[in-house]
Amino acid sequence: MTEHGLTEQWAELASEAYVVGFPLVFDLEQVDRFTRLGIGSVPPTSLNSFGHARTLAGPADAFVSINNDTLYSIAQIDLGVGPVLLSVPEAGERYYVLQFVDAWTNNFAYVGTRATGGGAGEFLLVPPGWEAPADVPETAESPTVIRFPTRVGTIVGRWAVAGEADLSAVHALQDALSLVPLRRSLTPPDGIPPVPPAATEALTFFERMRVWSQAFPPAQRDLAALASYAELGLTGDVPVPDLPEQLMQALETGYAVGKEALQGGLRSSAGVVDHWQLNLHAFDYNLDFFEVGALDEPEWRLDDQKTRYATRAAAALGGLWGNHAYEAAYASTYEDADGAPLSGEHVYRLRLSPTPPVGAFWSLTMYDLPEYFLVENPIGRYSIGDRTEGIVYDDDGGLTITMSATRPTDPTAAANWLPAPEGEFRPLLRMYAPGDDVLTGAYRLPAIERIG
Numbered sequence: 001m002t003e004h005g006l007t008e009q010w011a012e013l014a015s016e017a018y019v020v021g022f023p024l025v026f027d028l029e030q031v032d033r034f035t036r037l038g039i040g041s042v043p044p045t046s047l048n049s050f051g052h053a054r055t056l057a058g059p060a061d062a063f064v065s066i067n068n069d070t071l072y073s074i075a076q077i078d079l080g081v082g083p084v085l086l087s088v089p090e091a092g093e094r095y096y097v098l099q100f101v102d103a104w105t106n107n108f109a110y111v112g113t114r115a116t117g118g119g120a121g122e123f124l125l126v127p128p129g130w131e132a133p134a135d136v137p138e139t140a141e142s143p144t145v146i147r148f149p150t151r152v153g154t155i156v157g158r159w160a161v162a163g164e165a166d167l168s169a170v171h172a173l174q175d176a177l178s179l180v181p182l183r184r185s186l187t188p189p190d191g192i193p194p195v196p197p198a199a200t201e202a203l204t205f206f207e208r209m210r211v212w213s214q215a216f217p218p219a220q221r222d223l224a225a226l227a228s229y230a231e232l233g234l235t236g237d238v239p240v241p242d243l244p245e246q247l248m249q250a251l252e253t254g255y256a257v258g259k260e261a262l263q264g265g266l267r268s269s270a271g272v273v274d275h276w277q278l279n280l281h282a283f284d285y286n287l288d289f290f291e292v293g294a295l296d297e298p299e300w301r302l303d304d305q306k307t308r309y310a311t312r313a314a315a316a317l318g319g320l321w322g323n324h325a326y327e328a329a330y331a332s333t334y335e336d337a338d339g340a341p342l343s344g345e346h347v348y349r350l351r352l353s354p355t356p357p358v359g360a361f362w363s364l365t366m367y368d369l370p371e372y373f374l375v376e377n378p379i380g381r382y383s384i385g386d387r388t389e390g391i392v393y394d395d396d397g398g399l400t401i402t403m404s405a406t407r408p409t410d411p412t413a414a415a416n417w418l419p420a421p422e423g424e425f426r427p428l429l430r431m432y433a434p435g436d437d438v439l440t441g442a443y444r445l446p447a448i449e450r451i452g
Contacts, residue, residue, distance in 0.1 A: 007250050010232060014206075014254020017229045019262060020222075020309050021209035023105040023316040028192050028212055030063075030320060031076050031103075031154060035191070039063050039074065047078040047189045048181060052174040056161060059376040065319045065428060066374065068383040069363045071167070073098075073157035073174050078189035079127035080151050081181045085143060086111075086123040089176035093118060095160040095360040095432060096173070099323055103150040103216040105316050106286035107324055108294055113360070114327060114433055115293025123292070125179075127151055149289040150216040152192060156321045160361065160432070162387060198241045202255035203248060206232075207240040219288040225309070263370070265310060266318045275447040276333045276429075280325040280439065285312040295326055318372065329434040334369075334426050337447035344405030344422040347452030353398025357443055359433030361386050364401065369424045377419030378407065384418045391416050403427065403448070 030039070038044040038051060040061025045051030053072040057063075077084065088098070088111060097112035110116075111123060122143035128151065157177070159170045195211050198204040210233070213226055229235060232251065233243045240251065271277055281300070285308045290296040302308045315322060322330060335341055336348060356362040363385030366375050374382045384391065384401055392415045393399055402413040403420045418427070429445065437443040 007246055007253075010247060010250035011253035011257065013229065014232055014251045015258035015261065016254075017209070017232060017234060018205070018255055018258030019313045020225050020229075021205075021213065021234075022258075022262065022313040024103055024212055024216065024218075025205055025208045026316050026320065027101070027103060027105050027154075028152070028208070028216075031152065032192050034074065034076055040066055040072070042072050042074050045075070047076050047191055048081065048084055048179050050075045050155075050157070050174070050177050050179060052171075054167070054171060057374060058380070058382060059374045062371075062373055063320075064317070064372045065322070065365075065367060067158070067363075067430060068365055068374065069160070069361070069385070069387075069430065069432070070096075070158035071161055071170050071174065073155075073159065073177055075155040075157075075179060077125060077148065077153045077155060077179075078151060078191055079125060079130075079148055079153075080190045081185060081187075082127070082183040083130065083181070084125045085178075085180045085182060086125055086146075086155075087176075087178045087180070088121045088123070089173055090120045091118045091159075091173060094170075094173070097158050097323065097327055099156045099158075099321065099327070100146065100148075100291070101154045101156060101321055102148060102289065103152050103212070104218050104222075105312060105320070106149060106219075106289055107283055108149055108153075108286060108289035109146045109291035110293030110323075110327060112293070124182075144292055146291045147289075149219065152216060154321060163389065200252065202252045203240050205255060206234060206251050210234045210236075210240055221288065221305075225305075262310075262313050262317060265314050273441075274444060275335050275337060275339065276331045276445045278329070278331040278441075278445070279315075279319075280329060280441075282311060282315045282319070282330065283322055283324045285309075285315070295324070300324060300326065325434065325439060327433075329431040329438050331429040331431075331445055332426055333448060334424075335448075336450045338450065340450070341424050342403075342420075342426070342448065343424050344420045346450050347402065347404040347408075348420075349449045349451045350401045350403065350427075351394075351398060351446060351449075352401070353394065353396055355386060355397070355399055356429070356431045356445075357435035357437050358386075358431045359435060362429065362431045363387075364418060364427055364429050366403070366418050366420055367426050367428060368421045369426055372426065375419060375421045375425070379417070379419065381417070381419060384416065404452070 100109035124143040284302040365383035
């Protein structure tokens with residue numbers, strides 16, 4: 001093979017490696033960011049501690065597809081210190097969920113209203129390969145063991161909030177959450193191996209993939225994919241910036257191609273019904289790790305390996321740390337009923353009749369493009385749903401929502417206004433504890449109509 005042909009072959013392989021490695025790199029960058037800077041209104045928080053948002057998210061919270069429905073309680077866990085005991089307070093009838101995500105973005109456990117009920121409980125978080133001491137018998141009072149697939153993982157907690165007056169009650173629940181390492185030590189957790197930025201974005205990405213994939217091995221079934229990138233220098237001990245120039249150029253090209261394909265894939269027509277992407281299976285790529293609350297059932301498993309890697313990468317980019325659909329279902333759209341991109345240049349109407357069937361609650365949140373951030377607006381409304389104060393229902397019990405960059409003059413339309421940015425946007429519908437009609441597809445969302 002000629003030198004040019006070899007470079008092209010490497011570039012194609014590098015674009016594939018980008019898609020496979022993206023969830024790991026993107027996730028751990030956010031984990032590191034959280035410990036240093038916080039995320040949105042959740043302050044910077046050390047490993048093995050919860051950080052809490054005390055106010056609902058707004059435009060200042062620069063995190064992809066952040067929700068405006070709940071207060072977050074987030075912890076970055078490092079079980080290099082050994083097992084950690086998680087204690088959860090009595091939540092009663094209030095909806096909440098603690099979602100457990102490993103370094104490769106697998107949702108592997110759930111604690112909360114759906115999974116474990118509203119009662120208080122204790123859970124022992126243990127690292128990969130951990131075995132219970134033989135001389136410690138299990139009893140009815142023993143904590144439920146949750147095995148982490150990777151040494152580092154994330155707990156994403158969400159507490160339903162019924163307006164400003166309800167915040168203090170949720171704050172008390174947040175403060176009652178605790179994480180206590182069983183082994184006391186003055187030595188801090190190792191955390192994520194530091195990888196300083198390289199000369200380019202691409203080389204930084206692939207060096208982080210090289211280092212972090214070795215520090216946090218994936219599921220056994222995914223080891224072969226990583227091994228196939230050995231010829232790119234992504235599995236060995238040589239830093240990516242020290243690789244031969246021809247190889248680094250192939251990584252640059254592959255990075256650009258993979259990145260463009262991933263971003264374009266989020267807008268693809270796959271799975272679109274009436275112009276909505278109802279992502280019931282966006283997080284079904286976990287095939288190996290099922291702890292408390294995670295459903296190991298055929299309908300929630302994406303077995304096709306090639307599709308699985310692309311789905312996993314798209315889920316990370318478009319909704320990092322999102323739930324399985326059986327916990328919360330997500331539907332998003334980029335276009336109106338005529339297939340044209342949604343833009344603040346126009347006025348749109350969405351009539352929900354009936355409104356989404358859910359066991360908890362639903363909301364429609366506005367995000368800008370391409371960042372998927374919340375949008376600043378004059379009334380401070382970033383989402384609208386069944387708990388929004390002042391909305392006006394139709395005579396048949398349905399709800400007509402107006403989306404536009406400028407406030408409607410009609411009083412009813414203004415009451416049901418979801419402000420949009422000046423440019424293109426993506427609304428995202430969340431359905432917490434979705435009903436069977438949502439999960440089976442019997443409930444269908446109407447397309448958004450352009451009316452001005």
